[in-house]
């Protein structure tokens with residue numbers, strides 16, 4: 076009898092290989108115009124700064140509903156929103172078993188959100204760059 080012509084990699088093997096990535100990440104940020112740019116120079120003439128997102132770097136603009144959802148997650152945990160009102164934010168999907176997205180605000184990654192399927196909830200992961208926008212209002216003693 077002939078064996079099947081496909082392979083299923085064990086989960087640990089897939090994670091150990093790391094994310095597949097082809098080509099350069101094109102995402103840059105113009106600090107003069109405060110907009111994402113897919114080039115090393117903005118139309119205004121200013122040199123842009125590369126945004127160090129996780130490969131594959133296929134970031135998309137966060138819509139109003141995305142921003143409200145992310146800010147609710149951060150409000151519930153820290154008592155403060157991650158994305159300030161009126162700011163452009165981008166979402167970059169991180170490869171992995173569960174859904175996780177980096178949140179780009181300005182030239183840096185302010186944080187991430189990860190879905191915990193067993194608990195059917197989202198978990199926030201702020202980055203040091205978030206300190207420019209996020210001032211936690213909750214303490215460990217809140218809610219106890």
Ligand SMILES: [Zn+2]
Pocket residue numbers: 105106107108109117118119120121
């Ligand atoms: Zn510009």
